[in-house]
Amino acid sequence: MKKQKLPFIIFETTSVCNLNCKYCYNIWKRPGEVDEPKNSYRKARRALKRLFRLADVEQVTFTGGEPLISERFQELVLFTRLRKKYVSIITNGNGGKKEDYHMLIRLGCELFELPIHSNIPENHDNLSQIKGSWEKSVQSVKDILSLGGNVVCVIVITKINYKEIKETLKFIRSIGVNRVMLNRYNIGGTGLSYINELVTTKEELNEAFRLANEAAEETGMKLSSNVCTPICLVDFKQYPKIAWAPCSSNVLNKPITLDIEGNIRMCNHSPIVLGNIFKENFETIFKSEYLKGWTDIVPEFCNGCDLFDKCFGGCRAASEQMGFTLHEVDPVLTCLKK
């Protein structure tokens, strides 16, 4: 059997989390969704084993929920590393202790991605809805760096924290991190219940990127914007210090996501299951008509826009989270505060 080449896969090891972030886009946290906790080492290992049988994967990014509290997480990492895959971990910085990070680094984890949403602890804790989470996250960053690990920080830009973004970046720089992902709040999951509290105006979002661009100029930090943002909302040419990572139309370049039941989704934000690796191979999964829709279907809002082949109407997985189809543009455009 010919193996599918997959540069990158996101693996959701568990749906369980110890924080309750207002912006959390986890699909199982949408209002009204029955959230049956998924947390099984056996199932996770079985899914990884099947994945490696079907596909030639280069990199596995572990996420959740909070991966560090998933059952026998380090063994899952070990299993993956022994198959010579690069491993990175998206964690909330509240699930592990220094000795856990130490072991993960010894196992060869390449990169840890942790949130520091603000230099003001209360604002970070307001977003995570857990007091003390900022302190733990900052401590985790320091621990990982002291152990020789690589860290990239994440700031989710919301109404709550956009004003202090420059100070936040400088704070992150001061604790030794040079790379930051600036992800605008992407509507979905728990975030669907907090739209009014979190969504910025177009001007506020642009102000955040302007300030971040300035901070990058002053500090030399490497910044990227990783949530696909409509160009009519933010024109990244104006912020040349921020690398803009739009969604690709090539399925292999998308953040293909696997859960422990074997379900494959096109990205971790999308609730639509493309197929299941225990039932189909990737060739069949990638032939889906639905996938073609991502490039072929032009939302009415974008009709006639020359930029569609670059921005694809923003994140339409967010439209799906709101119960719409690919015919709808990114809901951030319709929910924007006037």
Next chain:
Amino acid sequence: MFARFFYLWINKNPMEKEKVFGYIVLPALSVAFVVISFLLFINPKNARLLKRKLHLGAAIIALTSISLTFQSCVTCYEPAQELPPNEFFLNTENDSINILLNETNKITGYISNPVASGFYYRIIRDELIYQSGKIEALDGAYNSDMEDFEITLNDSLYGLYDLLFYSGRPDEYSYDAKYVLNILEIK
């Protein structure tokens, strides 16, 4: 403990590394790893076994990567190992490359140990090919371990693309290396 001891010991005695590693340590660790994994399978809640399994696994990973570094280790008694065949390297520290059009319209890099029938590239965005071609060695022939090459970008390119490299004829589903190419102009 055992694994840590060996790891530290061989780091102090580099000349002994290869022999110890090849004939004793890795096989021994692998056997111990299989045994512990089996015991853990029977007693999944045993924390001590779990700890041992992780330590052994970490030692195997560390030692395996030590073994990989041997490949480029040159001593007076052994010739240099061959470089990995057909690997593409660009003059950048990560997997993305920024081209400032104010400064250059060329991408430069090298191919290590070039042994394929031909080398090709494609610059694509969203499955559309914007530029493609055969990569020629800068000095005219693929006859050294590290062969420099240069790609001149078309004037019409601007913004973000994927730059894909192929050893042998390109196809849609496999490439040998991929870089994010960001073509910019500072006004």
